Amino acid sequence: xxxxxxxxxxxxxxxxxxxxxxxxxxxxxxxxxxxxxxxxxxxxxxxxxxxxxxxxxxxxxxxxxxxxxxxxxxxxxxxxxxxxxxxxxxxxxxxxxxxxxxxxxxxxxxxxxxxxxxxxxxxxxxxxxxxxxxxxxxxxxxxxxxxxxxxxxxxxxxxxxxxxxxxxxxxxxxxxxxxxxxxxxxxxxxxxxxxxxxxxxxxxxxxxxxxxxxxxxxxxxxxxxxxxxxxxxxxxxxxxxxxxxxxxxxxxxxxxxxxxxxxxxxxxxxxxxxxxxxxxxxxxxxxxxxxxxxxxxxxxxxxxxxxxxxxxxxxxxxxxxxxxxxxxxxxxxxxxxxxxxxxxxxxxxxxxxxxxxxxxxxxxxxxxxxxxxxxxxxxxxxxxxxxxxxxxxxxxxxxxxxxxxxxxxxxxxxxxxxxxxxxxxxxxxxxxxxxxxxxxxxxxxxxxxxxxxxxxxxxxxxxxxxxxxxxxx
Amino acid sequence: xxxxxxxxxxxxxxxxxxxxxxxxxxxxxxxxxxxxxxxxxxxxxxxxxxxxxxxxxxxxxxxxxxxxxxxxxxxxxxxxxxxxxxxxxxxxxxxxxxxxxxxxxxxxxxxxxxxxxxxxxxxxxxxxxxxxxxxxxxxxxxxxxxxxxxxxxxxxxxxxxxxxxxxxxxxxxxxxxxxxxxxxxxxxxxxxxxxxxxxxxxxxxxxxxxxxxxxxxxxxxxxxxxxxxxxxxxxxxxxxxxxxxxxxxxxxxxxxxxxxxxxxxxxxxxxxxxxxxxxxxxxxxxxxxxxxxxxxxxxxxxxxxxxxxxxxxxxxxxxxxxxxxxxxxxxxxxxxxxxxxxxxxxxxxxxxxxxxxxxxxxxxxxxxxxxxxxxxx
Numbered sequence: 001x002x003x004x005x006x007x008x009x010x011x012x013x014x015x016x017x018x019x020x021x022x023x024x025x026x027x028x029x030x031x032x033x034x035x036x037x038x039x040x041x042x043x044x045x046x047x048x049x050x051x052x053x054x055x056x057x058x059x060x061x062x063x064x065x066x067x068x069x070x071x072x073x074x075x076x077x078x079x080x081x082x083x084x085x086x087x088x089x090x091x092x093x094x095x096x097x098x099x100x101x102x103x104x105x106x107x108x109x110x111x112x113x114x115x116x117x118x119x120x121x122x123x124x125x126x127x128x129x130x131x132x133x134x135x136x137x138x139x140x141x142x143x144x145x146x147x148x149x150x151x152x153x154x155x156x157x158x159x160x161x162x163x164x165x166x167x168x169x170x171x172x173x174x175x176x177x178x179x180x181x182x183x184x185x186x187x188x189x190x191x192x193x194x195x196x197x198x199x200x201x202x203x204x205x206x207x208x209x210x211x212x213x214x215x216x217x218x219x220x221x222x223x224x225x226x227x228x229x230x231x232x233x234x235x236x237x238x239x240x241x242x243x244x245x246x247x248x249x250x251x252x253x254x255x256x257x258x259x260x261x262x263x264x265x266x267x268x269x270x271x272x273x274x275x276x277x278x279x280x281x282x283x284x285x286x287x288x289x290x291x292x293x294x295x296x297x298x299x300x301x302x303x304x305x306x307x308x309x310x311x312x313x314x315x316x317x318x319x320x321x322x323x324x325x326x327x328x329x330x331x332x333x334x335x336x337x338x339x340x341x342x343x344x345x346x347x348x349x350x351x352x353x354x355x356x357x358x359x360x361x362x363x364x365x366x367x368x369x370x371x372x373x374x375x376x377x378x379x380x381x382x383x384x385x386x387x388x389x390x391x392x393x394x395x396x397x398x399x400x401x402x403x404x405x406x407x408x409x410x411x412x413x414x415x416x417x418x419x420x421x422x423x424x425x426x427x428x429x430x431x432x433x434x435x436x437x438x439x440x441x442x443x444x445x446x447x448x449x450x451x452x453x454x455x456x457x458x459x460x461x462x463x464x465x466x467x468x469x470x471x472x473x
Numbered sequence: 474x475x476x477x478x479x480x481x482x483x484x485x486x487x488x489x490x491x492x493x494x495x496x497x498x499x500x501x502x503x504x505x506x507x508x509x510x511x512x513x514x515x516x517x518x519x520x521x522x523x524x525x526x527x528x529x530x531x532x533x534x535x536x537x538x539x540x541x542x543x544x545x546x547x548x549x550x551x552x553x554x555x556x557x558x559x560x561x562x563x564x565x566x567x568x569x570x571x572x573x574x575x576x577x578x579x580x581x582x583x584x585x586x587x588x589x590x591x592x593x594x595x596x597x598x599x600x601x602x603x604x605x606x607x608x609x610x611x612x613x614x615x616x617x618x619x620x621x622x623x624x625x626x627x628x629x630x631x632x633x634x635x636x637x638x639x640x641x642x643x644x645x646x647x648x649x650x651x652x653x654x655x656x657x658x659x660x661x662x663x664x665x666x667x668x669x670x671x672x673x674x675x676x677x678x679x680x681x682x683x684x685x686x687x688x689x690x691x692x693x694x695x696x697x698x699x700x701x702x703x704x705x706x707x708x709x710x711x712x713x714x715x716x717x718x719x720x721x722x723x724x725x726x727x728x729x730x731x732x733x734x735x736x737x738x739x740x741x742x743x744x745x746x747x748x749x750x751x752x753x754x755x756x757x758x759x760x761x762x763x764x765x766x767x768x769x770x771x772x773x774x775x776x777x778x779x780x781x782x783x784x785x786x787x788x789x790x791x792x793x794x795x796x797x798x799x800x801x802x803x804x805x806x807x808x809x810x811x812x813x814x815x816x817x818x819x820x821x822x823x824x825x826x827x828x829x830x831x832x833x834x835x836x837x838x839x840x841x842x843x844x845x846x847x848x849x850x
Contacts, residue, residue, distance in 0.1 A: 102498030216619035225618050237609050243575050247582020260751040440620045441654050443678040446757040
């Protein structure tokens with residue numbers, strides 16, 4: 001590819017990259033420079049590789065010799081360079097960009113640790129009904145995590161993964177979207193599905209892989225998917241959902257829909273190639289998408305300090321030319337407000353927005369992991385208690401007079417009851433029938449799949465004792 | 474491919490007037506195809522067959538988009554997308570940054586949500602940078618989501634050995650992709666195949682890997698009026714008997730079909746009647762056509778340019794052993810590329826891919842016109 005790649009870069013410089021639909025100022029500046037590039041192309045395309053280093057080298061030698069020879073110059077070409085993307089000014093100072101800024105990018109917050117609205121904070125007002133649904137769903141998610149986790153420990157399901165500590169991200173971000181917005185999740189955002197109306201019975205059906213599971217028992221637990229709720233089936237390989245979400249956003253853009261795509265991922269995902277491809281494409285193709293990064297400090301056992309040396313993930317959004325914001329992921333009001341504003345921007349301007357939410361993975365990575373082996377207990381405990389997003393938000397609704405202990409107890413006990421019932425039903429429901437082994441590989445099964453099914457059925461008939469009794473034939 | 478590289482290099486130095494001329498040529502070329510259709514000879518190149526198939530399907534369905542490196546302004550590294558940008562605009566003919574994983578993932582996502590993307594790889598060698606999206610997402614999503622997410626997408630581009638471009642540009646991926654359930658894998662040989670199969674691939678609701686051959690793009694084939702009709706389409710999963718015969722069956726796909734036909738011609742002069750099967754579809758594989766031919770001829774030679782181990786020939790051989798073993802009068806012969814990365818030097822390169830005389834010799838061995846290889850060992 002190497003030889004082709006270098007050529008195509010030249011070709012890219014020669015032509016105007018095409019954009020469509022919503023025009024932006026970016027494009028017009030590019031168009032204006034296009035004519036210049038074409039007319040002097042032979043010179044231009046050599047410029048980035050050879051001219052620039054030479055320029056730097058000369059300045060460097062000049063400085064080293066201690067000869068201060070700079071003269072004021074009236075040549076307009078010395079004022080700056082009309083370069084694709086906009087004007088670039090010249091600088092006599094040899095200055096490398098710092099790898100790490102002196103001050104880290106600040107984190108947008110609305111509620112303080114005690115559930116007070118920080119004075120002067122700008123945020124989206126929410127009414128009592130929505131505010132309470134956010135709280136109730138956060139509690140439901142917490143309860144669901146505890147009970148399914150236990151079910152896995154009892155050997156009733158093979159795998160589970162909790163969202164503990166990230167309830168505000170899950171629910172408040174979902175609350176800021178509309179049902180027409182398309183969600184391409186990772187696997188720590190079941191709360192988005194919950195907010196959209198996925199019932200506890202539907203969650204249980206999936207985790208037990210019974211015949212009512214929308215995935216027909218083909219995906220491992222917690223890989224939910226629901227077309228009705230515009231929530232794409234979860235893909236296990238990290239980051240693959242990011243470029244795919246850009247594709248979904250592109251489709252929305254072509255249909256001129258008043259909706260956006262949102263994709264969730266963790267801090268570890270930012271190291272995958274797909275992450276970088278997705279951000280770059282989203283910026284270049286100008287599509288309505290929200291990239292939502294849950295920076296929870298840990299990618300299984302890898303801390304963010306070993307994942308990247310940049311100032312978190314938010315800076316990467318900016319590096320790709322995407323409007324970006326860092327929010328307190330444990331502050332439901334901040335998450336809600338930021339996503340709400342992001343949604344408006346991505347749709348009205350047809351541009352991507354990047355949101356980095358700072359949070360902490362309080363639970364283990366999954367039921368296959370014991371995180372106490374690689375991180376201090378007091379760190380986990382601090383985030384579980386002092387920084388718990390659910391209790392912080394509860395303080396705020398209590399202060400508004402919308403919540404009290406009695407309602408709290410009722411809610412928790414009802415959710416628990418409902419969930420235990422759902423699990424019992426899910427466990428007793430039949431497993432998918434044998435023909436489901438072969439359906440959906442293709443839109444229409446080819447002959448070899450019919451042959452396989454026929455041969456399997458004959459074999460079961462001959463040796464019924466060798467096949468599980470819980471598979472409906 | 475080197476030729477292309479040179480032309481591309483030249484493009485970097487275009488003056489604005491040259492650029493203008495090029496654009497002029499491009500605009501004119503939009504009308505070249507119908508004219509050549511109307512000519513008496515009725516021959517079209519594989520390139521024009523692919524181009525017209527894309528054009529017609531894009532015209533018939535506004536959900537069809539084309540995406541890849543250099544497919545728009547540059548009209549494709551091999552000019553398969555000639556004229557399409559002018560006709561369908563940059564919203565549907567999308568030049569992308571140079572990230573295979575990026576545009577493949579975006580294509581898969583767009584297919585998840587209502588579009589019917591055609592993704593062009595400059596060559597299939599580069600699809601390896603995006604293979605996760607093809608195997609783990611495109612091929613499996615319909616199954617994993619239990620039919621909630623269908624993925625109507627075509628991945629296309631030149632595959633297999635070209636000429637003088639070395640190991641990283643010369644490899645056949647037919648058996649790689651054909652091993653994966655959920656994908657369909659098509660390999661056209663002629664202009665008729667190229668038109669009929671590409672149109673079928675674009676209309677198909679499942680993900681299709683469409684493997685072209687760079688050296689075939691410029692080849693012309695006679696075509697019928699039926700093939701030139703915009704409704705023309707070929708069935709996926711059906712092989713074509715290119716030449717009927719009674720003494721031996723030769724299976725081949727892509728460029729090797731031409732070699733097999735040449736071999737059959739030579740063999741006919743020596744009294745051997747070879748049946749040549751153009752596989753067209755590697756997955757699903759037309760086992761019925763292959764086995765019924767072998768049951769008639771009782772002999773089989775498989776031909777492919779790819780590596781021998783776990784290749785398409787191995788799968789065909791297994792199918793015949795499973796279904797028609799008792800009909801075989803001779804051991805199956807398998808002709809494949811050498812089990813080495815492709816060397817660059819022309820003399821070595823020739824030795825690394827099957828030649829017509831290799832096929833002729835293999836057929837003679839199975840027909841006992843020469844000493845079988847096993848006997849000489």
